Amino acid sequence: MKSRIVDVAINVFGKPAQTALALVSLLAHSGRFIDKIYFCEEPDSLNAVFAHSDILAALGDRVIHHRPSFMNWRYAVDEARLGDAAYRHALRYQYAFEHTDKRYLLIIHNDCEFIGDAVGHLLAGLGSQAGAGEIGQCWLCPAKMLGRCGPGRYRDYRPDFAELAALYAAVDPSVVYRRKYLDEPTEALCQRPWPLPECRLNEFCCLLRLDAVRPDTCPTGPARPFGAYVDVGNPETGNGILDIGVAWFGDMVHLGHSFAHVPLDACVRHNIGHKALFAPDEYVRCEEGALAILRDTYGRRIP
Numbered sequence: 001m002k003s004r005i006v007d008v009a010i011n012v013f014g015k016p017a018q019t020a021l022a023l024v025s026l027l028a029h030s031g032r033f034i035d036k037i038y039f040c041e042e043p044d045s046l047n048a049v050f051a052h053s054d055i056l057a058a059l060g061d062r063v064i065h066h067r068p069s070f071m072n073w074r075y076a077v078d079e080a081r082l083g084d085a086a087y088r089h090a091l092r093y094q095y096a097f098e099h100t101d102k103r104y105l106l107i108i109h110n111d112c113e114f115i116g117d118a119v120g121h122l123l124a125g126l127g128s129q130a131g132a133g134e135i136g137q138c139w140l141c142p143a144k145m146l147g148r149c150g151p152g153r154y155r156d157y158r159p160d161f162a163e164l165a166a167l168y169a170a171v172d173p174s175v176v177y178r179r180k181y182l183d184e185p186t187e188a189l190c191q192r193p194w195p196l197p198e199c200r201l202n203e204f205c206c207l208l209r210l211d212a213v214r215p216d217t218c219p220t221g222p223a224r225p226f227g228a229y230v231d232v233g234n235p236e237t238g239n240g241i242l243d244i245g246v247a248w249f250g251d252m253v254h255l256g257h258s259f260a261h262v263p264l265d266a267c268v269r270h271n272i273g274h275k276a277l278f279a280p281d282e283y284v285r286c287e288e289g290a291l292a293i294l295r296d297t298y299g300r301r302i303p
Helices: 016-033 045-049 053-062 094-099 118-126 161-170 187-191 210-216 246-254 273-278 280-298
Strands: 006-012 034-041 063-066 104-108 112-114 131-135 201-209 259-261 268-270
Touching (some): 006 094, 016 280, 118 131, 201 268, 246 259
Parallel strands (some): 006 104, 131 259
Antiparallel strands (some): 112 268
16 A cells, blocks of 8 residues: 555564554554564564564564574674674664665554554654654753753754763762763764764654665665664773664764654653563563553453
8 A cells, every 4th residue: 555654663572462562552543654564573582482473473464574693682783793684684673674665664662552643643743854753862861951951952952072071970870870971981972972872763663764864874874773782981891882773863963864853652652661671570560561451452362
């Protein structure tokens, strides 16, 4: 169908009930826009235990099931290996990014519940820009805490490295979690502190206009992959790891691309994320909650 102008990339690590809810609720609200779903399943024992066969069967030929040769976990990208497709396709969302034939790629987490038409909302907010979604992990950024910047204002505040360091030094680590980007900063961070280290197009739900961004992104362009973690500190400590999408976002901004800040609270509920994998009680609670919503709202029972 010509109206199905969007493909979806979802990275899956455990959370089978939440994964099912993410996709069922997305299709219920935005299905008219969506063609293929790139179901990128991490090759790890957790996924071996929690099979996703029910949701994959329900999606039928709408799903493209990709299982990379290894799991990159949260390791910084090895840029020397980006010419190797097997390595590159182990980075989150990259297989879908390279293989979709649609103009738009929707990236989502597998612990979202869609309560409105997120795709329509993002398309409406995108305009002529390269991507749309919520911009900035502002809850972790000293520029937001100190009133210098805020969601979607990434172009307005451009500190040099000395000013950035002063911002981090001014935040009391006993009051709010502070990443240790500046303990042993790389030359790259010192030379290019803007966009700020917490600034990105947030990957839990965002829309990319591929005809704009794909030519400038690895493997065809100079920007690092969307799904690449990058270390801007001491690699022995891991204290300087930039989150998914930060390096890509910075590269794209410096290449001249701009992005639309589109709040998603009215369309998407996002669960507690990565940390649930290390909190068994919370993990089970979230899975049971997803099963209840699938049953009571969508009439689906997932074993």
